[in-house]
Amino acid sequence: MEKAKKTTRIAVIVLNICSLLMIGALLFFYQKFDANIMKNQDRNAFLTSQVEEQNQLTDDLSLVFKEKQEELQSYNDFEKLILDEKEAYYNDILDLEQKVLKGETKKKIAYLTFDDGPYTLSESFLDVLDEYEVRATFFYLMKSTETGYENENETYDHIYRRIIRSGHTLGNHTASHKFGEEGVYQSAEYFIQDLLKNRLFIYNRYDYMTTIMRFPGGSQTSSMAPAIFERLKDVDYVYVDWNTQTGDGGKNVLSVETYTNNVLNDTEGKDILVVLMHDYSYNTLKALPDIITGLRKQGYILLPLCDRSVMCH
Ligand SMILES: [Zn+2]
Numbered sequence: 001m002e003k004a005k006k007t008t009r010i011a012v013i014v015l016n017i018c019s020l021l022m023i024g025a026l027l028f029f030y031q032k033f034d035a036n037i038m039k040n041q042d043r044n045a046f047l048t049s050q051v052e053e054q055n056q057l058t059d060d061l062s063l064v065f066k067e068k069q070e071e072l073q074s075y076n077d078f079e080k081l082i083l084d085e086k087e088a089y090y091n092d093i094l095d096l097e098q099k100v101l102k103g104e105t106k107k108k109i110a111y112l113t114f115d116d117g118p119y120t121l122s123e124s125f126l127d128v129l130d131e132y133e134v135r136a137t138f139f140y141l142m143k144s145t146e147t148g149y150e151n152e153n154e155t156y157d158h159i160y161r162r163i164i165r166s167g168h169t170l171g172n173h174t175a176s177h178k179f180g181e182e183g184v185y186q187s188a189e190y191f192i193q194d195l196l197k198n199r200l201f202i203y204n205r206y207d208y209m210t211t212i213m214r215f216p217g218g219s220q221t222s223s224m225a226p227a228i229f230e231r232l233k234d235v236d237y238v239y240v241d242w243n244t245q246t247g248d249g250g251k252n253v254l255s256v257e258t259y260t261n262n263v264l265n266d267t268e269g270k271d272i273l274v275v276l277m278h279d280y281s282y283n284t285l286k287a288l289p290d291i292i293t294g295l296r297k298q299g300y301i302l303l304p305l306c307d308r309s310v311m312c313h
Pocket of ligand 1: 115116173177215216217
């Protein structure tokens with residue numbers, strides 16, 4: 001009996017120990033489980049914060065993109081505005097041409113043109129034109145340090161850019177302006193290629209498309225000209241000559257007074273004037289203020305050429 005009691009007590013103790021061990025084990029696993037849950041919760045919280053951060057970044061970026069896009073759009077609008085203004089300006093000039101031709105106004109038009117540049121002296125010409133608030137036309141060659149043409153040690157970027165920015169017209173006077181067997185008039189095809197070379201040079205470098213050209217020496221210089229006239233249409237060019245000039249193109253340098261008078265005394269019966277000058281001539285530069293004021297006194301409005309002008313062919 002005593003033995004049975006002892007055995008029962010031992011069994012109870014063993015059972016208690018087992019229960020305690022089980023509870024211990026349960027507690028241990030529960031804690032671990034709980035820790036895992038906590039860990040997962042932390043991870044989820046971390047991931048959520050990451051996603052939120054990413055979303056914020058995406059929002060910020062789209063905002064920046066939107067702002068940039070709007071900024072870009074405003075530039076496009078601005079460019080369009082300038083083009084529209086320019087178009088309206090040229091339309092006014094063309095209207096005035098018609099009124100002048102029909103005798104509906106006492107005003108006359110003078111287009112000042114400067115050939116063969118750019119030159120170092122061109123800047124001084126631009127200064128005078130600025131001072132007198134005149135917009136003119138420049139028929140330029142392909143000149144830069146890289147092209148290998150004359151004055152290759154000089155870069156003229158600032159002059160090309162100033163002409164374009166100031167609202168003057170930039171025309172094409174061929175790339176090389178060369179005469180003779182190796183020159184631009186050797187064939188119509190050669191002429192066109194030389195002309196297009198200069199167009200591409202100006203377009204690539206200054207984002208400006210020339211549409212008016214002037215023949216080196218004028219359209220009557222070469223027997224090749226009629227063949228070239230035909231090709232000009234295909235490449236969207238019109239050409240313009242002149243009906244008065246300072247006479248500064250010759251080898252002999254004439255006086256400032258001669259250059260002034262050559263222009264001012266050769267306007268009779270010419271209601272639309274195209275004046276040929278060269279922006280390499282010091283005496284033309286000195287004559288320019290008198291030419292401008294003299295022409296204005298005669299009733300001329302000084303304007304830049306547009307490719308739809310009656311003077312262009
Ligand atoms: Zn020339």
